[in-house]
Amino acid sequence: MTNSSQNSQSFTEETSPSQPRLKVIKLSKGITENFKNAIKKFNVQSIEYKPFLRFHIANTLNELTHNKLGSLLLDNLHNRSTGAILLECEGASDEDTKSEDFIDFNILLSTAVSHLIGMPNLDSMSGKFYARFSVKNDDNSDSYLRQAHRRMELHNDGTYVQEKTDWVLMQKIIESNVEGGESLLLHLDDWTDLQKFYEHPLAKENLQWGSPSSKNVDYKTTHPIFLDEDENGKPMMSYIDQFVEPKNMEQGLYLYELGESLENDSATYSVKLNEGSMLIINNYFWLHGRDKFTANKNLHRELLRQRGVFN
Numbered sequence: 001m002t003n004s005s006q007n008s009q010s011f012t013e014e015t016s017p018s019q020p021r022l023k024v025i026k027l028s029k030g031i032t033e034n035f036k037n038a039i040k041k042f043n044v045q046s047i048e049y050k051p052f053l054r055f056h057i058a059n060t061l062n063e064l065t066h067n068k069l070g071s072l073l074l075d076n077l078h079n080r081s082t083g084a085i086l087l088e089c090e091g092a093s094d095e096d097t098k099s100e101d102f103i104d105f106n107i108l109l110s111t112a113v114s115h116l117i118g119m120p121n122l123d124s125m126s127g128k129f130y131a132r133f134s135v136k137n138d139d140n141s142d143s144y145l146r147q148a149h150r151r152m153e154l155h156n157d158g159t160y161v162q163e164k165t166d167w168v169l170m171q172k173i174i175e176s177n178v179e180g181g182e183s184l185l186l187h188l189d190d191w192t193d194l195q196k197f198y199e200h201p202l203a204k205e206n207l208q209w210g211s212p213s214s215k216n217v218d219y220k221t222t223h224p225i226f227l228d229e230d231e232n233g234k235p236m237m238s239y240i241d242q243f244v245e246p247k248n249m250e251q252g253l254y255l256y257e258l259g260e261s262l263e264n265d266s267a268t269y270s271v272k273l274n275e276g277s278m279l280i281i282n283n284y285f286w287l288h289g290r291d292k293f294t295a296n297k298n299l300h301r302e303l304l305r306q307r308g309v310f311n
């Protein structure tokens with residue numbers, strides 16, 4: 001473990017004990033409190049209405065960490081061998097998480113973090129730079145995003161939009177009566193069958209991508225499963241099972257086998273997020289998903305996501 005400074009206003013960075021590619025960054029109670037005080041004159045509406053405030057609060061957080069947090073986040077996200085961060089606040093008490101302000105504070109915190117990494121894309125589902133959504137026991141929506149009873153298969157985000165989606169930030173704000181539903185992660189280089197699908201004749205063939213009406217994206221896009229390689233010549237992937245639209249048997253079977261391979265890979269691991277914590281991943285060399293929940297009629301979870309580009 002390394003400390004960002006010797007005084008009490010620090011954050012810690014360590015490698016996850018169960019997963020060497022995942023960095024765990026923990027903001028100290030001191031930093032969290034100082035950040036809370038420094039931004040108390042702003043609220044969610046103010047950062048929605050005034051985009052420059054998002055950069056101001058990001059800079060405020062960075063300054064509190066002696067300008068170390070931003071570069072640490074970026075270094076990890078660009079580093080092919082890591083590229084995934086679990087960011088937590090130290091010692092949030094039960095009282096904190098039950099308060100009304102907790103939701104607002106967490107929206108401000110994840111906004112500060114996203115603007116240290118780059119620029120969030122407009123989320124067409126919410127019409128904002130972030131989207132909040134609930135997962136409940138019963139759901140009638142048109143994709144698997146909110147459905148608790150089933151596993152959400154491994155995928156990349158942003159497959160059906162024209163914008164680049166370099167990173168994804170997934171924050172858990174509150175949850176109650178939840179058992180299961182952990183985040184699932186698979187690093188592309190750990191996928192046993194990567195070479196089989198990357199060297200396949202269809203790996204670089206343009207496929208069509210669309211989305212259901214709830215996503216509010218009224219066009220279709222085309223791109224291959226494997227995008228242009230990264231600066232080290234390594235594969236980058238853009239895949240999701242629900243929104244790719246195969247045009248013939250060959251494409252359909254390639255996609256089917258690829259999906260089966262991903263779902264059965266033993267290198268996938270699960271991460272439990274505490275309330276207020278967030279996962280940030282490089283979207284082009286990490287796949288993510290969500291495990292199913294144990295049925296409970298009072299199950300409730302509030303999540304927030306941001307997706308965007310590096311500056």
Ligand SMILES: [Fe+2]
Pocket residue numbers: 155156157288
């Ligand atoms: Fe996703």
